[in-house]
Amino acid sequence: xxxxxxxxxxxxxxxxxxxxxxxxxxxxxxxxxxxxxxxxxxxxxxxxxxxxxxxxxxxxxxxxxxxxxxxxxxxxxxxxxxxxxxxxxxxxxxxxxxxxxxxxxxxxxxxxxxxxxxxxxxxxxxxxxxxxxxxxxxxxxxxxxxxxxxxxxxxxxxxxxxxxxxxxxxxxxxxxxxxxxxxxxxxxxxxxxxxxxxxxxxxxxxxxxxxxxxxxxxxxxxxxxxxxxxxxxxxxxxxxxxxxxxxxxxxxxxxxxxxxxxxxxxxxxxxxxxxxxxxxxxxxxxxxxxxxxxxxxxxxxxxxxxxxxxxxxxxxxxxxxxxxxxxxxxxxxxxxxxxxxxxxxxxxxxxxxxxxxxxxxxxxxxxxxxxxxxxxxxxxxxxxxxxxxxxxxxxxxxxxxxxxxxxxxxxxxxxxxxxxxxxxxxxxxxxxxxxxxxxxxxxxxxxxxxxxxxxxxxxxxxxxxxxxxxxxxxxxxxxxxxxxxxxxxxxxxxxxxxxxxxxxxxxxxxxxxxxxxxxxxxxxxxxxxxxxxxxxxxxxxxxxxxxxxxxxxxxxxxxxxxxxxxxxxxxxxxxxxxxxxxxxxxxxxxxxxxxxxxxxxxxxxxxxxxxxxxxxxxxxxxxxxxxxxxxxxxxxxxxxxxxxxxxxxxxxxxxxxxxxxxxxxxxxxxxxxxxxxxxxxxxxxxxxxxxxxxxxxxxxxxxxxxxxxxxxxxxxxxxxxxxxxxxxxxxxxxxxxxxxxxxxxxxxxxxxxxxxxxxxxxxxxxxxxxxxxxxxxxxxxxxxxxxxxxxxxxxxxxxxxxxxxxxxxxxxxxxxxxxxxxxxxxxxxxxxxxxxxxxxxxxxxxxxxxxxxxxxxxxxxxxxxxxxxxxxxxxxxxxxxxxxxx
Amino acid sequence: xxxxxxxxxxxxxxxxxxxxxxxxxxxxxxxxxxxxxxxxxxxxxxxxxxxxxxxxxxxxxxxxxxxxxxxxxxxxxxxxxxxxxxxxxxxxxxxx
Numbered sequence: 001x002x003x004x005x006x007x008x009x010x011x012x013x014x015x016x017x018x019x020x021x022x023x024x025x026x027x028x029x030x031x032x033x034x035x036x037x038x039x040x041x042x043x044x045x046x047x048x049x050x051x052x053x054x055x056x057x058x059x060x061x062x063x064x065x066x067x068x069x070x071x072x073x074x075x076x077x078x079x080x081x082x083x084x085x086x087x088x089x090x091x092x093x094x095x096x097x098x099x100x101x102x103x104x105x106x107x108x109x110x111x112x113x114x115x116x117x118x119x120x121x122x123x124x125x126x127x128x129x130x131x132x133x134x135x136x137x138x139x140x141x142x143x144x145x146x147x148x149x150x151x152x153x154x155x156x157x158x159x160x161x162x163x164x165x166x167x168x169x170x171x172x173x174x175x176x177x178x179x180x181x182x183x184x185x186x187x188x189x190x191x192x193x194x195x196x197x198x199x200x201x202x203x204x205x206x207x208x209x210x211x212x213x214x215x216x217x218x219x220x221x222x223x224x225x226x227x228x229x230x231x232x233x234x235x236x237x238x239x240x241x242x243x244x245x246x247x248x249x250x251x252x253x254x255x256x257x258x259x260x261x262x263x264x265x266x267x268x269x270x271x272x273x274x275x276x277x278x279x280x281x282x283x284x285x286x287x288x289x290x291x292x293x294x295x296x297x298x299x300x301x302x303x304x305x306x307x308x309x310x311x312x313x314x315x316x317x318x319x320x321x322x323x324x325x326x327x328x329x330x331x332x333x334x335x336x337x338x339x340x341x342x343x344x345x346x347x348x349x350x351x352x353x354x355x356x357x358x359x360x361x362x363x364x365x366x367x368x369x370x371x372x373x374x375x376x377x378x379x380x381x382x383x384x385x386x387x388x389x390x391x392x393x394x395x396x397x398x399x400x401x402x403x404x405x406x407x408x409x410x411x412x413x414x415x416x417x418x419x420x421x422x423x424x425x426x427x428x429x430x431x432x433x434x435x436x437x438x439x440x441x442x443x444x445x446x447x448x449x450x451x452x453x454x455x456x457x458x459x460x461x462x463x464x465x466x467x468x469x470x471x472x473x474x475x476x477x478x479x480x481x482x483x484x485x486x487x488x489x490x491x492x493x494x495x496x497x498x499x500x501x502x503x504x505x506x507x508x509x510x511x512x513x514x515x516x517x518x519x520x521x522x523x524x525x526x527x528x529x530x531x532x533x534x535x536x537x538x539x540x541x542x543x544x545x546x547x548x549x550x551x552x553x554x555x556x557x558x559x560x561x562x563x564x565x566x567x568x569x570x571x572x573x574x575x576x577x578x579x580x581x582x583x584x585x586x587x588x589x590x591x592x593x594x595x596x597x598x599x600x601x602x603x604x605x606x607x608x609x610x611x612x613x614x615x616x617x618x619x620x621x622x623x624x625x626x627x628x629x630x631x632x633x634x635x636x637x638x639x640x641x642x643x644x645x646x647x648x649x650x651x652x653x654x655x656x657x658x659x660x661x662x663x664x665x666x667x668x669x670x671x672x673x674x675x676x677x678x679x680x681x682x683x684x685x686x687x688x689x690x691x692x693x694x695x696x697x698x699x700x701x702x703x704x705x706x707x708x709x710x711x712x713x714x715x716x717x718x719x720x721x722x723x724x725x726x727x728x729x730x731x732x733x734x735x736x737x738x739x740x741x742x743x744x745x746x747x748x749x750x751x752x753x754x755x756x757x758x759x760x761x762x763x764x765x766x767x768x769x770x771x772x773x774x775x776x777x778x779x780x781x782x783x784x785x786x787x788x789x790x791x792x793x794x795x796x797x798x799x800x801x802x803x804x805x806x807x808x809x810x811x812x813x814x815x816x817x818x819x820x821x822x823x824x825x826x827x828x829x830x831x832x833x834x835x836x837x838x839x840x841x842x843x844x845x846x847x848x849x850x851x852x853x854x855x856x857x858x859x860x861x862x863x864x865x866x867x868x869x870x871x872x873x874x875x876x877x878x879x880x881x882x883x884x885x886x
Numbered sequence: 887x888x889x890x891x892x893x894x895x896x897x898x899x900x901x902x903x904x905x906x907x908x909x910x911x912x913x914x915x916x917x918x919x920x921x922x923x924x925x926x927x928x929x930x931x932x933x934x935x936x937x938x939x940x941x942x943x944x945x946x947x948x949x950x951x952x953x954x955x956x957x958x959x960x961x962x963x964x965x966x967x968x969x970x971x972x973x974x975x976x977x978x979x980x981x982x
Contacts, residue, residue: 010931025923028900028949032919035901035946059918068927 014072025068033058079399083406091410097379101372102415104774105461108365109412109419111767113446113454114427115358120453121444123351127343128267130206131301134168135342136308138298138315139175140335157198157298159322166306166314171200172279172296176586177270180710182543182739184251185238189739191541192234194252195273196282196296202229202263204301211235212246212261219260220278227278228257232265233442234274252277254545266443269346299342312339335591348439352839353760359833360514360767363507365457367774369464370500370507374778376408376469377497378785401470408466416458423454435755468496494789497782502822504778505859508771509826510833512855515768517834518761520851521842525754531686531694533623537746538720539581540712540727543739552707558735559615559709565730571718572726574621577702577709579613580689583749587611587689590698595654596664596676603670607653610695612688613705619683621715629661629681636680637703644677645699651682653696667698691753692842720745760840772862775822779866783815787870794874804875811871812864819863823856830855889961892935892953899940899948900926926951934960 014021036054041047055061091098126132139152152160152172161170178193199220208214210232219227228250230239239245248259252275263276279296302311316337380387387400424446431444549555559577566575580587588611594603612618616632619625627648636643644665651660660682666674677700685694716723724743731738787794794807834846844851891906892898898906903926904919929935934957942948953961 010933014931024949025927027947028923029920031899031942031946031948032901032904032923036919057919059920061920064920064924067924071924071927071931 011072012077018069018072021072022065022069025065029058029061029064079402080406083403084410086403087407087410091407094379097375098411098414101375101411102418104368104371104777105365105412105415105465106418106422107770108361108368109416109454109457109461110422110426111361111770112358112365112457113419113423113450114430115354115361116453116457117423117427117446117450118430118444119354119358120447120449122438122440123347123354124449125440125443125447127346127440128207128264129342132343133341134302134304134306135205136298136300136302136311136339137173137342137345138300138312138337138339140319141338152296152298156322157296160298160315160318161300163318164300164311164314166303166311167300168303169200169204170298170300171204172198173201173299174270174279175295175297178272178274181253181275182741183275184254185248189741190238191741192238192252192274193272194275194277195270196279197276198279198296201276201299204299205267206301207263207267209261210264211243212259214261214263215276215278220280222280224280226255226257226281227260228252229261229263229276230259231263231267231274231276235262238274252281253543254547255281257281266440268440268442269342271346271348271439308339308341312337315339346439349839350438352836353756356514356837356840357760357763357767360511360764363511364767364770364774365461366464367504367507367511367771367778369461370504371774371778371781372408372411372465373468374497374500374781376404376465377472377500378781379407380404380469380472381785405462405466405470408469409462412458412462412465415461416454420454433759435752435759438756468500472496494785497785498818501775501778501782501818502825504775505819505822505863506825506829508768508775509823509852509855509859510829511764511771512768512858513826513830513852514834514837515761515764516851516855517837517841517844517846517848518757518764520844520848521840522754522757522761524843525691525757528687528691530688530691530750531624531684532688534746534750536715536717537622538714538716538723538743539746539749540714540723540743541741542577542709542711542731543741544709545737548735548737555707555709556703558738559707561734562712562731563617565734566712566714566727569718569726569730572714572716572723574617574715576615576618576621576713577707578618578711578713579706579708581711581749582688582746583691583753585690585753588613590667592668593654593698594666594668594670594672596666598670600669600671607650607696609650609698610689611698611700613700613702613707615702615707618699618713621713622686622688623715624686625684626681627684628659629679631681632699632701634703636701640704642675642677642704643680643701645681645683646679647683647685647694647697647699649685649694650696650698651679665698691750757840757842772858775859776862776866779815779819779863780869782818783811783867783870784873786814787811787874791874798875807875808871811874812867815863815867816860819860823859826859827852827856889929889934889953889957889964892951893958893961897940897950897952899942899950901942901948903951929957932960933957 033051033054036057037047037050040050040053045053129135157170157172161167164170174196178195180191181194182189183192197215199215199217202209202214203216209229212229215227215229218224230245235241235245239248245259245262250257250259257277298315300311302308319337390400391397427444427446431441434441544555544558549558562577563575566572590609590611592603593606593609594600595606598606614632616634616636619631626645628651629645632643632645646654646660646665654660654665655663660679663679664676665679666672666676668674681699683697683699686697687694689695689697712727714723714727718726720743724740727743728740731740794810797810798804798807830852831847834852836846838846891903891910895902895906900922904922907922908919926935926937929951930937934954935951936954937949937951939947940950
């Protein structure tokens with residue numbers, strides 16, 4: 001093996017120098033013969049005789065040189081180089097063909113490479129933690145309602161970590177994701193996303209700080225200096241990436257904090273986090289007291305060898321034991337522990353989308369390759385004479401096939417280079433327009449793996465595009481073309497081309513069906529009835545300093561002043577404060593609710609509720625109708641009867657067929673400490689919390705419950721800028737410490753949940769159009785060739801009295817056959833494949849007959865269009881000119 | 887044979903090698919002298935000899951071939967093998 005390799009290496013070396021060596025050798029031989037001849041001359045021969053004798057003694061020069069040349073070459077490399085050179089020359093001559101083939105392939109390759117870069121960055125690249133497979137996240141879920149979570153308390157997870165045999169270490173991480181906080185850095189204030197964790201979080205992850213240090217358990221003790229660790233992205237954006245950020249003092253919601261560390265990029269959990277703080281750093285005198293600190297999910301590192309399933313059952317058993325030994329919380333019962341691999345939670349629900357998009361773009365590339373294969377086959381036909389001649393002159397069939405393949409290789413490599421440049425430019429652009437919510441964006445780039453993938457794509461493309469033409473050039477009769485018989489030309493490769501076109505149509509139907517389904521989903525999403533009048537609603541962010549507004553009365557008093565101030569402004573018709581921004585899928589939960597008269601068992605099947613704590617003018621401001629009873633009023637305050645409004649779906653679940661007004665319910669279990677609330681109204685269902693599904697909602701008057709007032713909803717006809725300045729000044733006049741940092745129309749909030757489906761639909765729509773165009777092109781090419789091949793037959797038919805319509809029908813029939821068969825296969829493929837899209841669809845079934853059938857019909861229509869020009873040409877067929885051209 | 891020649895005589899050009907072999911073999915072996923060059927090329931591929939341009943004794947430009955270290959080792963191996971074979975043949979003949 002080694003000697004073999006050495007021989008190839010030295011041959012390669014000699015091959016490169018071959019010209020020089022050959023010249024050397026000639027000189028040497030000449031000198032040698034000259035020396036011999038000189039010897040003979042000295043022996044007394046004449047010059048001619050001496051030369052001849054010398055030649056005789058030396059032997060056959062030509063043969064020798066041939067031998068030596070053979071020694072200095074590697075045949076297959078030379079053949080390849082020859083083939084490639086020849087291919088480049090040919091392609092250069094056929095510029096139109098080359099441009100068409102290269103540009104379609106380049107687009108396909110670029111798309112595939114970009115999608116793979118996204119997949120590599122988001123799904124495949126390891127997280128910046130140690131042994132991510134051993135990391136798990138755990139929380140509790142109610143079996144009745146998937147949306148109801150119940151967190152671990154910080155005390156609980158310590159107990160769990162202590163007693164578990166399977167967990168190596170454990171920590172807590174906020175279950176609510178990041179929350180917006182006002183960060184002050186000297187004079188300026190801005191919003192930042194804060195994620196709460198316990199001291200051991202980074203240690204469990206095995207993540208090291210890029211600068212400074214990570215949190216330790218000591219940071220999480222009562223009385224420790226409040227510290228913050230910032231994300232790489234926040235460090236770059238907010239601090240310009242300066243190293244002396246360590247030790248800087250900032251305030252987060254007015255609480256002083258020291259920055260002790262910067263974490264590496266791509267550490268993005270909870271997603272979108274900019275500042276990590278410890279759970280203990282949250283003051284317990286806020287709206288939710290100690291609960292704010294305690295709502296954490298468990299993050300843990302499994303011991304080597306332990307599986308997620310084992311950990312899941314162990315945690316469930318531990319939870320049971322802890323619950324019975326310390327029955328602190330009756331609410332918790334009925335919730336089961338769930339355990340998920342950490343990486344799965346981090347990546348979230350984008351896996352399916354990305355794979356679907358990748359498959360779609362790969363199919364487009366496949367269609368483009370089929371097109372190129374088709375074009376090559378067609379060229380193969382027109383070059384049949386040449387190929388036959390080469391075969392006749394002794395070229396092996398392998399050589400001829402290799403030569404055809406070299407063409408597709410050259411095309412693919414050129415297309416690959418163009419595609420790579422395109423991907424290089426497109427990837428950063430794509431990343432900037434990806435709507436937020438794509439995790440791990442920082443880790444998306446073109447790296448070695450992507451490069452390897454890209455090279456593989458080029459070769460696979462070359463193979464796909466070249467294999468059929470290569471094989472067909474090997475098969476069949478190479479001799480009859482030389483005889484000038486055109487009948488033989490129509491031979492085998494026609495079937496190959498038709499097969500390719502049928503395949504193309506089938507793939508295009510699949511891509512289009514998927515595109516149709518996603519686009520339909522987006523249209524459905526956009527047509528949703530939100531249950532509220534989102535037009536002319538503006539959200540103004542409000543930041544109340546938490547210490548000064550710790551008391552409920554103080555907040556209520558301030559808000560009253562704000563209403564009077566703002567509602568006096570012309571153009572503003574209503575103002576109401578809210579706790580949580582709309583359509584963010586976040587909010588407050590009531591995991592368990594009990595209607596009066598229900599037993600615990602009956603109550604267990606009640607839906608878990610979304611909780612909105614609202615001011616009396618909430619419904620009138622967002623224009624959500626009260627369908628029964630009354631809205632809250634100023635009379636619903638502390639000390640009066642505690643009241644509630646429920647959404648229609650809650651009323652019909654809890655009191656089916658009855659009038660819910662006057663009925664009572666309570667949060668928690670029947671024996672729990674919650675007080676009975678009297679239902680005074682029924683509100684229409686809204687999608688305030690989650691756009692895709694209306695959530696059963698319990699409304700409580702803020703005066704009797706809670707109002708953090710992080711934003712104001714304003715119904716206004718004024719422009720955003722005007723509203724912003726009015727709100728700013730009005731509020732500054734009431735309290736200069738309250739900050740108003742931004743305002744945005746409701747539509748912007750609606751864009752967030754709709755952004756991703758829209759983006760997906762846009763991408764797959766583009767792929768679908770590409771697939772449609774490419775396969776139409778393929779169909780056209782095949783139809784044109786079909787007509788050209790049969791022109792003699794057609795001309796004879798016409799001459800014998802067939803009408804133009806007959807001939808057109810003939811061509812249309814052929815197109816219909818190809819497209820019909822392809823569409824049929826495509827429909828079958830779509831039915832099998834679109835099931836994968838289920839999670840991405842909104843109010844449309846994966847097997848939606850309209851969408852799948854529509855895709856098939858579209859392709860058949862495209863086939864008719866593609867057949868149009870060839871059809872007309874056929875009908876114009878003229879026997880004389882056709883016969884003359886033979 | 888070529889290796890042996892180069893080893894014994896130092897760097898030589900093709901003509902010189904041919905002469906030497908002719909002389910040594912005392913006309914037992916009469917080959918086309920051209921084959922020397924094929925042999926030289928093969929040896930170069932094996933890296934047993936190296937070549938460089940120089941001037942011959944007759945003041946001609948000529949390519950000189952010299953044995954390399956690997957070439958010497960190979961020669962030693964082959965000489966040994968040959969000697970063994972020759973010894974064996976000699977013993978077999980002695981046993982006749």
